[in-house]
Amino acid sequence: xxxxxxxxxxxxxxxxxxxxxxxxxxxxxxxxxxxxxxxxxxxxxxxxxxxxxxxxxxxxxxxxxxxxxxxxxxxxxxxxxxxxxxxxxxxxxxxxxxxxxxxxxxxxxxxxxxxxxxxxxxxxxxxxxxxxxxxxxxxxxxxxxxxxxxxxxxxxxxxxxxxxxxxxxxxxxxxxxxxxxxxxxxxxxxxxxxxxxxxxxxxxxxxxxxxxxxxxxxxxxxxxxxxxxxxxxxxxxxxxxxxxxxxxxxxxxxxxxxxxxxxxxxxxxxxxxxxxxxxxxxxxxxxxxxxxxxxxxxxxxxxxxxxxxxxxxxxxxxxxxxxxxxxxxxxxxxxxxxxxxxxxxxxxxxxxxxxxxxxxxxxxxxxxxxxxxxxxxxxxxxxxxxxxxxxxxxxxxxxxxxxxxxxxxxxxxxxxxxxxxxxxxxxxxxxxxxxxxxxxxxxxxxxxxxxxxxxxxxxxxxxxxxxxxxxxxxxxxxxxxxxxxxxxxxxxxxxxxxxxxxxxxxxxxxxxxxxxxxxxxxxxxxxxxxxxxxxxxxxxxxxxxxxxxxxxxxxxxxxxxxxxxxxxxxxxxxxxxxxxxxxxxxxxxxxxxxxxxxxxxxxxxxxxxxxxxxxxxxxxxxxxxxxxxxxxxxxxxxxxxxxxxxxxxxxxxxxxxxxxx
Amino acid sequence: xxxxxxxxxxxxxxxxxxxxxxxxxxxxxxxxxxxxxxxxxxxxxxxxxxxxxxxxxxxxxxxxxxxxxxxxxxxxxxxxxxxxxxxxxxxxxxxxxxxxxxxxxxxxxxxxxxxxxxxxxxxxxxxxxxxxxxxxxxxxxxxxxxxxxxxxxxxxxxxxxxxxxxxxxxxxxxxxxxxxxxxxxxxxxxxxxxxxxxxxxxxxxxxxxxxxxxxxxxxxxxxxxxxxxxxxxxxxxxxxxxxxxxxxxxxxx
Ligand SMILES: Nc1ncnc2c1ncn2[C@@H]1O[C@H](COP(=O)(O)OP(=O)(O)OP(=O)(O)O)[C@@H](O)[C@H]1O
Ligand SMILES: [Mg+2]
Numbered sequence: 016x017x018x019x020x021x022x023x024x025x026x027x028x029x030x031x032x033x034x035x036x037x038x039x040x041x042x043x044x045x046x047x048x049x050x051x052x053x054x055x056x057x058x059x060x061x062x063x064x065x066x067x068x069x070x071x072x073x074x075x076x077x078x079x080x081x082x083x084x085x086x087x088x089x090x091x092x093x094x095x096x097x098x099x100x101x102x103x104x105x106x107x108x109x110x111x112x113x114x115x116x117x118x119x120x121x122x123x124x125x126x127x128x129x130x131x132x133x134x135x136x137x138x139x140x141x142x143x144x145x146x147x148x149x150x151x152x153x154x155x156x157x158x159x160x161x162x163x164x165x166x167x168x169x170x171x172x173x174x175x176x177x178x179x180x181x182x183x184x185x186x187x188x189x190x191x192x193x194x195x196x197x198x199x200x201x202x203x204x205x206x207x208x209x210x211x212x213x214x215x216x217x218x219x220x221x222x223x224x225x226x227x228x229x230x231x232x233x234x235x236x237x238x239x240x241x242x243x244x245x246x247x248x249x250x251x252x253x254x255x256x257x258x259x260x261x262x263x264x265x266x267x268x269x270x271x272x273x274x275x276x277x278x279x280x281x282x283x284x285x286x287x288x289x290x291x292x293x294x295x296x297x298x299x300x301x302x303x304x305x306x307x308x309x310x311x312x313x314x315x316x317x318x319x320x321x322x323x324x325x326x327x328x329x330x331x332x333x334x335x336x337x338x339x340x341x342x343x344x345x346x347x348x349x350x351x352x353x354x355x356x357x358x359x360x361x362x363x364x365x366x367x368x369x370x371x372x373x374x375x376x377x378x379x380x381x382x383x384x385x386x387x388x389x390x391x392x393x394x395x396x397x398x399x400x401x402x403x404x405x406x407x408x409x410x411x412x413x414x415x416x417x418x419x420x421x422x423x424x425x426x427x428x429x430x431x432x433x434x435x436x437x438x439x440x441x442x443x444x445x446x447x448x449x450x451x452x453x454x455x456x457x458x459x460x461x462x463x464x465x466x467x468x469x470x471x472x473x474x475x476x477x478x479x480x481x482x483x484x485x486x487x488x489x490x491x492x493x494x495x496x497x498x499x500x501x502x503x504x505x506x507x508x509x510x511x512x513x514x515x516x517x518x519x520x521x522x523x524x525x526x527x528x529x530x531x532x533x534x535x536x537x538x539x540x541x542x543x544x545x546x547x548x549x550x551x552x553x554x555x556x557x558x559x560x561x562x563x564x565x566x567x568x569x570x571x572x573x574x575x576x577x578x579x580x581x582x583x584x585x586x587x588x589x590x591x592x593x594x595x596x597x598x599x600x601x602x603x604x605x606x607x608x609x610x611x612x613x614x615x616x617x618x619x620x621x622x623x624x625x626x627x628x629x630x631x632x633x634x635x636x637x638x639x640x641x642x643x644x645x646x647x648x649x650x651x652x653x654x655x656x657x658x659x660x661x662x663x664x665x666x667x668x669x670x671x672x673x674x675x676x
Numbered sequence: 677x678x679x680x681x682x683x684x685x686x687x688x689x690x691x692x693x694x695x696x697x698x699x700x701x702x703x704x705x706x707x708x709x710x711x712x713x714x715x716x717x718x719x720x721x722x723x724x725x726x727x728x729x730x731x732x733x734x735x736x737x738x739x740x741x742x743x744x745x746x747x748x749x750x751x752x753x754x755x756x757x758x759x760x761x762x763x764x765x766x767x768x769x770x771x772x773x774x775x776x777x778x779x780x781x782x783x784x785x786x787x788x789x790x791x792x793x794x795x796x797x798x799x800x801x802x803x804x805x806x807x808x809x810x811x812x813x814x815x816x817x818x819x820x821x822x823x824x825x826x827x828x829x830x831x832x833x834x835x836x837x838x839x840x841x842x843x844x845x846x847x848x849x850x851x852x853x854x855x856x857x858x859x860x861x862x863x864x865x866x867x868x869x870x871x872x873x874x875x876x877x878x879x880x881x882x883x884x885x886x887x888x889x890x891x892x893x894x895x896x897x898x899x900x901x902x903x904x905x906x907x908x909x910x911x912x913x914x915x916x917x918x919x920x921x922x923x924x925x926x927x928x929x
Contacts, residue, residue, distance in 0.1 A: 288779035288813065289796055291787045299775040593771045596732050597785055597832075598760025600753050676732060 034099050037578055039132055041092035044574070045085040046136020048567055050173040051144035052081050057166035058148045060159045070556050077560035081567060086180060088571045093184050095578050097191065099585075104192065118189045125188070129181045137173060141165060147563065154333070155555040156548065222277040225269025232262030233625075236633040263626055267316050270622070272309035276302050292599055296607025300587065301614055311579065312619050315572045319623030319657075322568040324630040327649040328638045329561040331631075332554050335639025340547035342429075342466035342640070345414070346372070346502030347511075348518065349469045350540045358521045358540055359503075367514050368506035374410040376471050376498040378402050379489055380449040381479075386440040386459060397438065403446075404478045405495075406468050407486035413504075414467040420482040425457040429466040430477040438476070446479065451494045457481065469500050469541075511544060518542045569653065573660035576616060580664035584671040591675035601672050608668045616661040624650060679839060679872050680706040680729065685738040687724055687895075698724045700895040701738070706840075706874065711866045713883040714876045715915070716892030717923060722876040723844055725892065729874065730763055730842045731755050743839060760785055764833030764871075766843035770825045772817040778828050779813040785836040803831045807861055823854030830858065834865060843875040847882050859885045880919065884912035891922055898922060 055061055056074045065071070097104075107117045141163065148161045236259050239252070279302045286294065347369070350358065362369060384399040408420055418426060425446065432439065445456040457479070468478045481489070489495055505514055518540065526535040594604055628646070635642050687699035698721045706712055714722050727733035729740060731747045740747045743762060750758060764785075765771075772781050779800065786796045804810040807827045812820050820828070826846055833841050843862070847855035863885050866873050875886065883889045885908065891899045899918055903911045 288777060288800075289783050289787070289793055290776070290780050292784065295773065295776060295780070295784070295787075299773075299780075303775045590773055590775075593773060594784075595756070596759075596765055596767075596771070598756045598758070598763070599788065600756040602753075603756075603788060 031100065031103065034096060035128065037581065038092050038096040039128060041088055041574065041578075042129060042132035043136045043139065044570065045089050046133050046173060046177060047139040047143060049078075049081060049085050049176065050137050050140030050169055051147055052563065053078050053169040053172050054140065054144040054164060054166045055148055055151070057168055058144065058161065058164045060161045061148055061151065064152060064155065064157050064159055065552075065556060073556050073560060077564060080564055082176065084564065084567050084571055085176075088574070089180055090184070090187075091575055092578065093187070095582065097188060099582055114192050118192050121188050121192070122185045125181065125185055129177065133174065133177050137170060140173075151556070151559045154559050155551055218273050219277055221269055221272075222274035225266050225272075225274045228262045228266030228269060229622075230266075232259045232266060233629045235259045235262070236629045239633040263629075264313075264317055267622060267626070268309060268313040271312045271316075272305065275618075276305040291607075292594060292603055293607035293610055296590075296604060297610035297614065300583075301611060304583070308579070311575070312615075315576060316619040316623045316626070318568055318572050319619060319653075320626035320630065322565045322572075323623060323627035323650065323653055325561050326565040326653070327627060327631045327646050328635065329554075329558045330645040330649050331635055331639040331641065333558045333639075334645040335641050336547055336550045336554060338640040340543050340550060343470070344541045344543040344546050345467045345469055347505045347514070347543050348503040348540060349543075350501045350503075351469075351471065351498065358518065359501075361517045361521055362503075362514065365513060365517060367510050367517070369503045370413065370506060371504075372410060372413055372502040374406055374468065374500045374502060375486075375490060376469070376500050377405040377486070377489055378496045378498070379405050380494065382447040382449065382454070383438065383440060384447075385456075386444045386446050388439045388441050399438065400449075401438075401476065403448075403476065404468070404471065405486065405489060406478060406480055407483050407490075408480055409483050411468060411480065415480065418480065420460070420480070422482055422485065423456070423458055424482055425459050426480040427459055427462040427477045428468060428480060429470065430462050430464050432464060440477075448489065449494075450489065450492050452492075457485070469502060471498050471500060515542065515544055518545065569656055573657055576619075577660045577664045577667075580612070580615060581667050584664075584668045588671055588675055591672045595672070595676040601669065604672050605665075605669055608672070609665060612661055612665055612668070616657070616664075620654065620657055624654075677708045678705050679708045679743060680704075680874075681741045682729065683739045685725070685728060685740065686736045687721070687728055687733070688736045698895050699728070699735075702895070702897055704890070704897065706872060708839075708872055709866070709870045711863065711873045711885065711887045712875070713886035713889040714874065714892060715878070715880075715883055715889055715919065716898070718878075720892045721895045722892055726842050726844055726874065726876055730765065731759055760788065761836065762839050764836065764838035764841040766826070766829050766833045766841065766846045768845040768848045770817070770822075770829045772825055772828055772832075774817055777814050777816055778809065778820065778824075781817070781828055782813075782832045782835050784832060789836075799835050799837075800831075803835050806865070807831050808857075821854075822849050823851075823858070826850060826854070826858055827861070830861070834871070837869075838871065840872045840874065843873065845876055845878065847877065847879060852881070855879070855882060880912055880915045883915050884908045889915055889918075891918055893922055 052074075056071055056078070062071070104117055104121070107120070108114065112120075145161055145163050148164075152159055152161065235255060239255055239259070279298050283290065283294070283298050283302065290298065348358070350356075359371075379402070380400065381403040382400050383403075387397075387399070408415070408418060408426075415426075415428075420426060427440070427442070430440065440459075440462060442459050442462045445458050448455045448457060459479070462477075468480075470478075490497060505511060522539060526537055591604055595601075627650075631646060632642070639645070682702060682704045685699050685702040685704075686697070689696045689698055702725065714725065716722050724733065728735045729742075731740075731742075731750075735748065742758075745758060745762075747755065747758075772778075773784075776784075782800055782804065783796060786799065791799075800813075801810065804813065807830060809824055809827050809831060812824055812828075817825055817828070826849070830843075830846065833843070841862075846862075847858060850858065859882055862873060862875070865871050875882070877883050884903075887903050889901045889903075890897055891901075899922070901911070901914055901918060906914070
């Protein structure tokens, strides 16, 4: 018996090679991805560069998320694989094999496939892991050499995970074979979809609700972080976020389940029975499949939206690193009082070219009530007496060459509207300075969110740039505290590396008392470049992990769509045969199929893009300083990669149509 | 006028080591307006012959001309167009699209050409009236009977006014009453509209509606019968006799 069983397995494997190659692809891909990602944690070059602790914890967390993706993908692929083979399994039973025997057959087959895939996947992961390690170090801007690493721990992890998954899959198959009756097994691939005929008012209503849900969700998201709303408590925020999630996810399902079929039905009705082949192949097939594919299209849409959202946000933070560093340290080098003179000497000695701004930073008591936006000004509970940092226009001439201030005027820079919370201000209003001779008003011409002055006294609020003579008056006022700051800009970018070396060797820090005199603050010479690299170090890993997972998600969802389209193509082969017999050419049929593909791929993509756009838009400010470019780049790359799957599936359709006659 | 002419039609299935010659140098001619029946035991090559005549399948060697067009010389693109414009098909298993209504199915062949919508409507009405299916136009194939499906299939074959209609066992799945109704319709269309029909059948009653019957055996035309002035009953008996000679021991299974 064993002998014949083996023979049967081998023979059926050979016959179903096409079904297998999809399944095997999914398995090998999953193993490769998982193994190479886990290996990263044990790559000596990575360990050396990023250290252990937080960073390796992040990698570990990433591997769990990846595991989730992998499980989802493998189980889905298995489900699809079993669906396509239900006829074959039914046939085995029809010719008298017991359910136990069939289960054993499938189990043996799975074991062979999985072992093969694990071996292949590990081999590929061994190679790709090096590539990923190099990418990670590239993001961190570290040029270390990465060798091929083999990690026994990673191998063990991978083998354990996939063997467990294999057991789950076999159990699932066994349960499926046990439960399902012969008849349903044989007919699963037949036309199981309902015929959309009469649309009742209720469906119409649900179709409308779907669109309304999404619209309202989007509307809510645009006002999610509306800071002018005084009721915006954390609880409220959470409630709003959950509502948006439910509205958009639910709305998406409703759109796929009801709205689409409803609209297509209207279009179809309007043709009065005279549909072109293109309509036949797009309109009517989509309509008839909507019930069964609504769930998976919704899943794919939501996954795409999530992936895109996360990718965009992490790319925004990566993209913004430069600006964030520039904001935190507005000059290439900044030094306070007498901290950095060794550095300047060294720079001179090494012939580093630079320009230098000597800036007096003044801490002045002020009342900003008159500056507040209207409704905030009415709130008397807010304390509006603050210490404000003030600079003279001439000291930062190099940063604001076009600024023209008249007497009694000021210009605000570095205003952080997000962090200002309830002290929100606007321009064209006066600010009151409290001096030893009384309260004096300065009219603010403009409020800019750009940082261009080193931040010493301003505590994250803002800096007022003043016209020179008035600044001189404040400087002489004994009430105010002055701090000398030097900002240096390198003239030659090529000298940055050298300058950094000198900076590293001359790091000094001193304790300086705060204006209040109670506490002291440690300040040191600051370098924009090292700040930027520190940021990169902090963010790079997150960006890498999200990018990796995003790609995994993209390939997974793309493959699933592709697999689905393949089975759809196979199921519709009979239709193509009929059409070809009647006399339609492959190209005419393909035209209709392209339309259908445009829907199947384009619709989830479009909705996913819209979802992620609104999601990103509502919260991107927490992640960085630039929205448009990272958003467009991420979406563009996503669309291109995603289209590959659409093109692949169109190719498959063409083959099926050509073979149909 | 000869509308279809086949010369030395040969069809071989399979690859080098394992080949099977299904059609062996068949010569045949069909005149315009004929109603030709093709009979023969199972596996004798009837469907294969019909398929190659209808350009759905390719011959291994030999030539087929329809309306003076040489099928072997036409490219796939032209061939498809030719099929759509000149030929009609009725298949044994209906070959209707499940996702389309009866009317949408019938409209298919007209959908690519430049037929104006109003003309299409008129043609559909005419043919469905003739076949008696105008009250089920908005139903889906799974909601109608086998006979209705077969008539839908016939309507789709005829709606484009083809010069030849090929039918492969169109009555195979029908009870004798529906079969007779469909055959009478085909006979009527053949007579009134001068549409040439070629029909494969196992059923001697069905064959007796034809004006000529070819008998196929082992890939060759074994014999042929003309109806001439005979009535259907006489012709039926003649067919039965030929068949029993053909299969040696009476009726083929
Ligand atoms: N695509 C194919 N590949 C290989 N052999 C084929 C193919 N199609 C038909 N045959 C073989 O050609 C022979 C004739 O088949 P065909 O379908 O023409 O018979 P038929 O006369 O229509 O039979 P029936 O009355 O059962 O429909 C059969 O032996 C069949 O096995
Ligand atoms: Mg046949």
